Amino acid sequence: MNINGAEIAFRVKGSGPPLLAPECNYSWSSELVELMARRFTVIIASPRDFGTSTRTRGPYKPDCWATDLRHVALSLGFPRFLFFGYSFTGAFGPWLAQRLAKHGSVVAVASGGFPLLGDYGITSCDVDTQMTEMEQDEDTWAQVDQRFDPLAGAIFYRDLAKLAPNSLVDGAPGPLYCFWGDQDQDAVGMVLPHHELAEGLSQRGVPWKQYPGYDHEGLNSALQVAWPDVETWLLEQAREQGL
Secondary structure, three states: OEEOOEEOEEEEEOOOOEEEOOOOOOOOOHHHHHHHHOOOEEEEEEOOOEOOOOOOOOOOOHHHHHHHHHHHHHHOOOOOEEEEEEOHHHHHHHHHHHHOHHHOOEEEEEEEOOOOOOOHHHHHHHHHHHHHHHHOOHHHHHHHHOOEOHHHHHHHHHHHHOOOOOHHHHOOOOOEEEEEEOOOOOOOOOOOOHHHHHHHHHHOOOOEEEEOOOOHHHHHOOHHHHHHHHHHHHHHHHHHHOO
């Protein structure tokens, strides 16, 4: 699909309430996609600069990333949809919901593997450090660049860092559900202790679940473990939102 001069890659599988599950820096496993498609119309799309969509190489415009995904959903007849993401897309979901709040596009977000509370600048600084290291290794840079434009990823986190601490939750226009592995120090523990994240979410009425024995990449590789709980919550939201 061509959107404002960029070819946006997407595919659709299953039937049921619309569920946007973007592929940005990683692709979902076929097993997880099959699970999602049992009860949902799964829209797997990549905004420009990510996945197999057009690489603009700048200037990078975060608003375009939000617009790309909304237009894909609209073209399929879904002005409103649920969202599922993990790690990068776990942060992207609440960010997208706020960017599209005036349209009411994102009605609920299930976010895994990212600390939605705390100072988002910590993650951005860590990503910038990783970027510097990758730039010194041409092979590593090339491998990452096959999946997404690393600079675009860094720009996203820098945009996130402009937000006030905790605002992905406190400014959420719709319901949130969070999950992560209790051994996740790479994304969650780096920002704030797990118990503080759990307590902060509970105080705000946000449901959450921790999965014992999983670190960040471990749970990313086994998202089917978390999916049944996510599915139950998303279906509840779909019913409440009339999807």
